[in-house]
Amino acid sequence: MLRTTTLLLAFSFCASLFAATGGPDAYGYIWKDSNEADGPVFNWIDITTTGTMVTGLGDDNVVGPFVMSTDMPYYWYGRKFVWVGSNGYIAFNGGNIASPFPSIPLAGGVNDYVAGMATDLNFLGTGNNGRCYFFDDDDLTIISWVDVPFWNAATDYSGSNTFEIILNKTDSSITVQYLQQVGTVANGSLAIGIESVAGSIGLQHSFNTYPATNYAIRYYMPPSSSLQIRDGTVAWNTAPGSGGVFRSRNGAPLQLVSTALNVGNTPLTNFTLDGRILNGAGATVVSQLVPISQLLPELDTTITFTPVFDPTIAGTFRFVSTVGAIASELVTDNNQLTQEIVVVDTTTATQDLRYHGPTDNLAGIGWDGGDGGVGVYIKPPYYPAYATHTTIRIASDAGLAGYTIKVFDDDGPGGAPGTMLDSVQVPLGSVTVGDQVLPLSAPLMITSGGVYIQWYMLGPNVNIAVDANPPFSLRTYEVIGNIWAEYRDRTVQDFFLGLRLSQVPVHDIGCTGFFGLADGQDVPGQTAVRAWVTNLGNQPASGFTVNYRFANGPVVSQAYTGPVLNPGAAPVLFTFSSYFIPTADLTADLCAWTTMVDDASALNDTACVSIHTFVGIEELDALGVVLAPNPADASVRINGLPSGMWTLRLMDATGRLVRTESFSLVNGPLVLGVEDLVGGAYQMLLDNGTGRWHTSLIVQH
Numbered sequence: 001m002l003r004t005t006t007l008l009l010a011f012s013f014c015a016s017l018f019a020a021t022g023g024p025d026a027y028g029y030i031w032k033d034s035n036e037a038d039g040p041v042f043n044w045i046d047i048t049t050t051g052t053m054v055t056g057l058g059d060d061n062v063v064g065p066f067v068m069s070t071d072m073p074y075y076w077y078g079r080k081f082v083w084v085g086s087n088g089y090i091a092f093n094g095g096n097i098a099s100p101f102p103s104i105p106l107a108g109g110v111n112d113y114v115a116g117m118a119t120d121l122n123f124l125g126t127g128n129n130g131r132c133y134f135f136d137d138d139d140l141t142i143i144s145w146v147d148v149p150f151w152n153a154a155t156d157y158s159g160s161n162t163f164e165i166i167l168n169k170t171d172s173s174i175t176v177q178y179l180q181q182v183g184t185v186a187n188g189s190l191a192i193g194i195e196s197v198a199g200s201i202g203l204q205h206s207f208n209t210y211p212a213t214n215y216a217i218r219y220y221m222p223p224s225s226s227l228q229i230r231d232g233t234v235a236w237n238t239a240p241g242s243g244g245v246f247r248s249r250n251g252a253p254l255q256l257v258s259t260a261l262n263v264g265n266t267p268l269t270n271f272t273l274d275g276r277i278l279n280g281a282g283a284t285v286v287s288q289l290v291p292i293s294q295l296l297p298e299l300d301t302t303i304t305f306t307p308v309f310d311p312t313i314a315g316t317f318r319f320v321s322t323v324g325a326i327a328s329e330l331v332t333d334n335n336q337l338t339q340e341i342v343v344v345d346t347t348t349a350t351q352d353l354r355y356h357g358p359t360d361n362l363a364g365i366g367w368d369g370g371d372g373g374v375g376v377y378i379k380p381p382y383y384p385a386y387a388t389h390t391t392i393r394i395a396s397d398a399g400l401a402g403y404t405i406k407v408f409d410d411d412g413p414g415g416a417p418g419t420m421l422d423s424v425q426v427p428l429g430s431v432t433v434g435d436q437v438l439p440l441s442a443p444l445m446i447t448s449g450g451v452y453i454q455w456y457m458l459g460p461n462v463n464i465a466v467d468a469n470p471p472f473s474l475r476t477y478e479v480i481g482n483i484w485a486e487y488r489d490r491t492v493q494d495f496f497l498g499l500r501l502s503q504v505p506v507h508d509i510g511c512t513g514f515f516g517l518a519d520g521q522d523v524p525g526q527t528a529v530r531a532w533v534t535n536l537g538n539q540p541a542s543g544f545t546v547n548y549r550f551a552n553g554p555v556v557s558q559a560y561t562g563p564v565l566n567p568g569a570a571p572v573l574f575t576f577s578s579y580f581i582p583t584a585d586l587t588a589d590l591c592a593w594t595t596m597v598d599d600a601s602a603l604n605d606t607a608c609v610s611i612h613t614f615v616g617i618e619e620l621d622a623l624g625v626v627l628a629p630n631p632a633d634a635s636v637r638i639n640g641l642p643s644g645m646w647t648l649r650l651m652d653a654t655g656r657l658v659r660t661e662s663f664s665l666v667n668g669p670l671v672l673g674v675e676d677l678v679g680g681a682y683q684m685l686l687d688n689g690t691g692r693w694h695t696s697l698i699v700q701h
Helices: none
Strands: 030-033 062-074 077-085 089-091 113-118 131-136 140-152 156-168 174-182 191-195 202-207 215-220 232-237 245-248 254-262 268-278 284-295 300-309 315-324 336-344 350-353 373-378 385-397 403-409 420-426 434-446 451-457 462-464 476-480 483-486 497-502 509-514 521-523 530-535 545-550 556-559 572-575 586-595 606-613 617-619 626-628 635-639 644-651 657-665 670-673 680-687 692-699
Touching (some): 062 131, 113 140, 113 156, 254 315, 284 300, 403 434, 420 434, 521 644, 530 545
Antiparallel strands (some): 062 077, 077 089, 140 156, 232 254, 385 462, 476 483, 545 586, 680 692
8 A cells, every 4th residue: 555645656668678687786697588588488377276375464564473494595604594575575684675666785674585566465355365375395495476466545456467586496586477467556656686694795677567378487596696795783672673662760770782893795893882871862871892802794792881871860762883994895774773762750640652753744644545543552661550542643634534542552463463452533524734642541550561542534635744853662563454554654754653551549548646636645544536648649539447456345337428539638637526535454555457459568557555544543532532732833732642562654635655653652642853844734633552543734834
């Protein structure tokens, strides 16, 4: 399928324009066709009954890898894995090639492939009879496209093409045969040829020229090549694929790892691998230059750099790795690889996970016919991650079409899109050009892996915005007919498509202390229980219960009916309507706690104090005892106290024990010094072993 910005291209329909031979390319490959006397003889090999049907092909995607039983010699190296493209090519390193198709050779983009008939083909659509088969043995690997039509915007598909690529592993030749060719490609291009892993080396048979029927082309590897290819590249940063990553600000440091690869045919000696982190302004934050003494052809070496990247500042960073100091290097445009790193401030109420920057290219992207979409893979920087919205920028909606936003789990084969987690439709007439934040049908709790966000058109001429400014995430996809493929321009574009996280809801209420009660306090009688209640979560709280209990006594419970407690608000003093009344002489814990549905932690619900309770206490004046003076300044006389052994306890207004004295009294008053006490009200408790009495004392200096 074509993007709406694709240009019309001119084609040649004349098979007689084909030369009988071509080449050599820089390595020495030549080709001959079946019009040449000593060229290949067209001999169609039908593998529809002996081969395996290739499933999963659609419009603009690639399937694989398939493992060949023996290596296929190709240029100066060998290949064992092969990917099959829906658009009429095979690739030895994967990669999606789609309209507009590149001429051959062309460095950059997808390299290392054989274009049998690389053009805009389509396996989708009701009644489409297009099929593909794969056959492999020790000598031959054959891939056949059978009755595969061109993509067509009006009718989904038109025409029919049957051709095959034959890899001969015994003589290292590649043969392409064309059995049938009917119809023309719509607004696309067509390439036939081979290209090496070094994209600047390859051999093109033809471009924008339709092949004849009952026609064969054979590419011949030279028996030897004098071309010395010195070519180093960076295979990946952090992990294979070098996809963008999200990190938490002030989170764990990122270990910088890169792999250098020798893609030439001669050893590389005494070269370097430079790894560095650049901030948004392009300034170097972390760097190290590592010397590599030798690397043999087709081998790689993985370097773990000594410094790490400490993500202390939120923003977009680049992990740039570069191979250098390679003498007489043939290809230099593959020496550097950039990985996007987005550091997110996870302390904010919401965080937008997105790889795009603030500026789009003003044109956006859509698909001809209005039946297509794009996607992006997002892996949160922490777990659990609570996703509440998707974010998008619509560049234009000239066709007044709607669209859908879907979220898929990465539980498909090999981490591909699997279970659909959410779907939101923005219907015709509701589309707004510009930035939108769209709520999910229900929040998603992501506990591992990541999710795929998909934007899909519901009609023609609606475009999603595109960011064409580096760095690029390499996490983008194109989606046609529910078939996902790596986005053809993922190395130079990102979509304005992201995921918004909110703080994970934490419902957490607890009692954090008492008012008027403290450890060691004496409680001789009826006492009000007042506890501080605090919202320890991040969600407003109400509708919970507060409880208290002394020792193993009964639980007193009361519903909280006060104002809603907001996160971070000051504690609220909760007063129980039921007083605490001591029933025994006992030292034990008085505890208060909260109960609430979905409370996050029971460990912070409870507060306790150890108190002493007393029962059977009478007023001291019942003995005819008088305190004077009261209020007292320096001392107080206790007159009329019977002779005997006495224990005196003095408690302040909060019930805290401030003094304990034992004494023997014989026919006289007791004088108690109070000059060291803070002014205020005190409770005095006297005990002679046969009874307890209490009275009030005021200290006033």
